[in-house]
Each structure stands twice: as structure tokens, then as C-alpha cells.
Amino acid sequence: MDDSLHLYSYWRSSAAYRVRIGLGLKGLAFETLPVHLLRDGGQQHAADYVAVNPQQLVPVLLHGRRAVRQSLAILEYLEEVWPDAAPLLPGTARERGRVRGLAQLVACDIHPLNNLRVLQFFERHWNVPQAERDEWVRHWIVEGLAAFEALVAEDPATGAFCHGDVPGLADCCLVPQLYNARRFGLEAGQWPTLERIEQACLALPAFQDAAPEAQPDAPKGS
The missing domain is CATH 3.40.30.10 (Glutaredoxin)
Structure with a gap:
């Protein structure tokens, strides 16, 4: 096999x-x-x-x-x-539900609205100017990450990472979305809990090795 x-x-x-x-x-x-x-x-x-x-x-x-x-x-x-x-998911159904909900907030609600094919459709079919496309992206990122921040900031289940003190499924989704936020000129400091979690993640080799600039197909000097 x-x-x-x-x-x-x-x-x-x-x-x-x-x-x-x-x-x-x-x-x-x-x-x-x-x-x-x-x-x-x-x-x-x-x-x-x-x-x-x-x-x-x-x-x-x-x-x-x-x-x-x-x-x-x-x-x-x-x-x-x-x-x-x-394990990327915690041990109980309640905990797994929380983690999946956070992951889907990014993967189902923020990211699809900012996807390349959406922005290309705006440009090619509706002739939406670059500035307006960027405003669209920023709007949905800010709205989504503000909700993410609210969900983790005061929840006792939040630890060093999105859930507890071990990185998992939600962190896999959060870090790339914060990377995208910066691409569009947004500062992560407006979401202090998310920024703190991100820094904990980026200290780990798994996140460092997965970074866009570390990939074999990344442009030189990116």
C-alpha cells in the first residue's frame, strides 16, 4: 500500500x-x-x-x-x-464543536469572500477597480476577525492557542488569515488576543515551515 x-x-x-x-x-x-x-x-x-x-x-x-x-x-x-x-481536535464533543466553529468562521465565512476567483470575477466581469476590490476584502476580513476575537478573548477555553495550550485545527486556519489581513494593509494589533495566539504559533517549527515564503514555489526574495 x-x-x-x-x-x-x-x-x-x-x-x-x-x-x-x-x-x-x-x-x-x-x-x-x-x-x-x-x-x-x-x-x-x-x-x-x-x-x-x-x-x-x-x-x-x-x-x-x-x-x-x-x-x-x-x-x-x-x-x-x-x-x-x-491531535488537531480536543477530546470532548463540546470542545471539538468549539474548535470546528472557529475554524469554519475563517474557512467558510471570511476566506471565500476574499478568494482569488471572486476578486478576478469582480475585475473581469464587472470591471471593479482595484481600490474597491481591496476595500471589499478588508471589510470582510475585519468583520470576521472581530467576531473571532470576541469568541476567544474572554473564553476560559482559550489558552496559549485558540483552544487550550496545544495548537490545533482553529490555529491552522487563524494564522493564514492573519497573513492575508496584512497583505491587504490591516494591522493585527486591533485583535490583541488573535495576535498573541499568532505569535505563539509562529514560534513553532510547524508554522514556520508552512509559511508562504518558505515554500519551494515561492518567488525568490518574497
Whole structure:
């Protein structure tokens, strides 16, 4: 049985970034298969990649001959296949519900509104100027992260990380979203709890190794 792991990824994709963090936390070795989302009109639209993922999105995880799509589904898959390797979810149903809710706040409510294909649609079909597209992105990031901050700031379940003192699924989603916030000129200091958690995460090798600039397909000097 082939247990090798390959990840279709783009260096600056926050969804792929989440999965890279999860793989790192679990100590799982993998090979990156770069998919450049801008080059050649977007390599995700090429026929050979569409055959892998008809949604034309990254990431996709190949575990041997099995393909798993969607970042949260991939992270849950890693948790189920390797449950004893640095669990990404806590032990009780109530705790897991909290962590999943935080993760989905980012992956389902913030990120889809800022996704490259949404911004490209605005530009190509509606001729929305760059400044207005950037304002759209910032609005939804601020609204979403303000809610995230409110959910973790006063909750006794919050520890050094989003849930307790061990990084997990919610942290895998939070750190890439804060990276995106800075790309659009937002300062994380307006969310002090999130910034504190981020700093705790970025001190760990799994987060450092998953950073966009550390990826093999990142542009030199990025």
C-alpha cells in the first residue's frame, strides 16, 4: 500500500497554508506539487489538474492513490488517519464543536469572500477597480476577525492557542488569515488576543515551515 503524501499547493494560498500547518503539526512528510494560480492563465484550469479537482482549486492531498479535497476535509482526514500524531481536535464533543466553529468562521465565512476567483470575477466581469476590490476584502476580513476575537478573548477555553495550550485545527486556519489581513494593509494589533495566539504559533517549527515564503514555489526574495 502506497502511504506517500503529496500536496497540490500554491505558496500564497491560505487554504493550502492551513493544510501545510496541519501536516507539520502531525510530523507528516509530504511532497509539494506546485499549482501556480496566476501563471499561464492559472494552472488550476489546465485539463490535467481539472481531472484531479473539478473545482479548479487548491489544495488537494494525495495519500497514495486517494485524493482528498477541501482544506478542512483534508485536516479532518489527517486527524482520523493519524489520530495519535499531535491531535488537531480536543477530546470532548463540546470542545471539538468549539474548535470546528472557529475554524469554519475563517474557512467558510471570511476566506471565500476574499478568494482569488471572486476578486478576478469582480475585475473581469464587472470591471471593479482595484481600490474597491481591496476595500471589499478588508471589510470582510475585519468583520470576521472581530467576531473571532470576541469568541476567544474572554473564553476560559482559550489558552496559549485558540483552544487550550496545544495548537490545533482553529490555529491552522487563524494564522493564514492573519497573513492575508496584512497583505491587504490591516494591522493585527486591533485583535490583541488573535495576535498573541499568532505569535505563539509562529514560534513553532510547524508554522514556520508552512509559511508562504518558505515554500519551494515561492518567488525568490518574497
